[in-house]
Amino acid sequence: MEAQIGVLFFFMVWSSSAAGEVKILRGTEGGNITLPVPAIDSGYLSLGPKILANVDEGKIQILDNKYKHRLLWNRTTGLFTLTGLQRADSGIYAISSKSYNLTVHEPVSDPTVKRLSVSTESCTLLCAVDQAAETTLLWYKDEEKLNESSSALPLPLIIHRQDFNSSYRCVAASPAEKKTLSVTVKTLCEHNHTNSTDDIRHKRHHTVGIVISILSVVIVTLVAFFIKWKCLDKNKRITRQTQGLTNTEQEVQYTDIQICEDRLSRGGNLPDSSGAVDSHLKTVYDQLEVHRMVPLHTVTADMV
Numbered sequence: 001m002e003a004q005i006g007v008l009f010f011f012m013v014w015s016s017s018a019a020g021e022v023k024i025l026r027g028t029e030g031g032n033i034t035l036p037v038p039a040i041d042s043g044y045l046s047l048g049p050k051i052l053a054n055v056d057e058g059k060i061q062i063l064d065n066k067y068k069h070r071l072l073w074n075r076t077t078g079l080f081t082l083t084g085l086q087r088a089d090s091g092i093y094a095i096s097s098k099s100y101n102l103t104v105h106e107p108v109s110d111p112t113v114k115r116l117s118v119s120t121e122s123c124t125l126l127c128a129v130d131q132a133a134e135t136t137l138l139w140y141k142d143e144e145k146l147n148e149s150s151s152a153l154p155l156p157l158i159i160h161r162q163d164f165n166s167s168y169r170c171v172a173a174s175p176a177e178k179k180t181l182s183v184t185v186k187t188l189c190e191h192n193h194t195n196s197t198d199d200i201r202h203k204r205h206h207t208v209g210i211v212i213s214i215l216s217v218v219i220v221t222l223v224a225f226f227i228k229w230k231c232l233d234k235n236k237r238i239t240r241q242t243q244g245l246t247n248t249e250q251e252v253q254y255t256d257i258q259i260c261e262d263r264l265s266r267g268g269n270l271p272d273s274s275g276a277v278d279s280h281l282k283t284v285y286d287q288l289e290v291h292r293m294v295p296l297h298t299v300t301a302d303m304v
Contacts, residue, residue, distance in 0.1 A: 022092065025102040026176040027085045033102065037095040038078030045071075045080050046094045053080070105176040106132050113170055113183050121161055123189035127170035127181070128154040138171040159185050 027033040039045070039055045046052060053071055054061045060073040072081040082089065090104045109130040116124040127137055135152040138145055141163070149155040152172075159168070164186040172179045 022099045022101050025093075025100045027082075027089070027102060027104045028107045028174075028176045029085055029087060029104055030107060031085050031176075032081055032083045033085060034079050034081045035093060035095055035100060036079070037098040037100075039073075039080070039095055040078035043078075043096055044094075047091050103175070105134055105174050108132060108135055108172050108174045108177050108179050110179050111137065111170045111172040111181045113181060113188070115188055116156065118189050122158055123161070123164070123185065124156055124158050125168075125183065125185070125188070126154050126156045127172075128152075129172045132174070134174050136173050138173065140169045140171060142167050159189070164189065 025033060025035075035045070041055070041058060043055045044051055044053070045055075050064065052062065052064045052067050053073065054063060055073065055078075058075065062068050062071055067082075070083050072083065073079070074081070080095065085104045087104050090102055093100045093102055109132060111127050111129050113125055113127050116126050118124070127139065129135060129137065129152050132152050136148055136150050137152065137155040138148040139155060139157045140146065146157065147155065155170070157168070159166075166185070168183045168185055170181045170183065172181075
């Protein structure tokens with residue numbers, strides 16, 4: 001019986017498609033789509049020759065298990081809604097005598113805009129999205145379309161400074177959906193330009209500080225090396241002088257002097273030596289004379 005109903009609906013869809021126009025429906029993967037023709041009391045929903053659901057006396061019966069949790073029916077409006085769309089859901093759907101060609105597309109990612117360059121005359125912006133098939137990028141100024149790029153290629157836009165206050169937006173669009181990003185050009189370009197200038201100045205000051213620090217370290221190192229060299233040279237000279245004095249003292253030889261006094265007679269014999277006398281030694285005697293010290297004034301009177 002179900003096979004007969006399927007064949008019947010296939011011929012109904014074929015005949016309605018041949019007689020009338022098949023309307024186009026587009027959906028996005030992961031999204032939902034509602035078929036616009038109601039089936040309130042009775043009716044069928046088919047995909048090609050296959051019947052997905054049957055409505056009878058205000059009650060729905062889902063015949064394909066793959067759609068049990070994805071196909072919804074609104075009792076009040078009688079409309080079918082297919083949730084969690086997949087690429088395999090693309091095809092021709094029929095309700096009563098109406099046919100719809102559904103195409104499920106990849107989702108469109110959110111567009112992003114960044115500044116490429118900025119000068120005193122203009123600012124260049126770049127709109128881009130993650131690579132997605134059948135995605136088109138468009139730049140709009142107010143309601144005027146400026147340019148577009150297919151195949152999700154990044155799309156640049158040069159904006160002159162006199163137009164900074166205008167309203168711009170980048171649109172990423174597929175046949176199923178659109179996503180729009182509004183851009184405040186004045187804030188984006190001038191703010192980034194100021195930050196870039198500040199960054200350059202900061203980096204320059206940072207570089208100068210590093211160079212000064214390195215030069216200071218080098219100068220301190222050279223001064224310390226010079227002072228150390230002078231100290232080493234001075235220590236070497238002192239060491240050489242000390243070694244010279246030591247060598248001189250080592251060359252001087254000292255001997256003990258023995259003095260023998262004979263208070264009784266000037267020509268007395270020397271006391272006997274208890275030790276052996278070297279025959280090669282000679283004894284030398286000298287006579288010490290005592291001179292009386294005469295006052296200076298006495299000598300002067302005699303001389304006169």
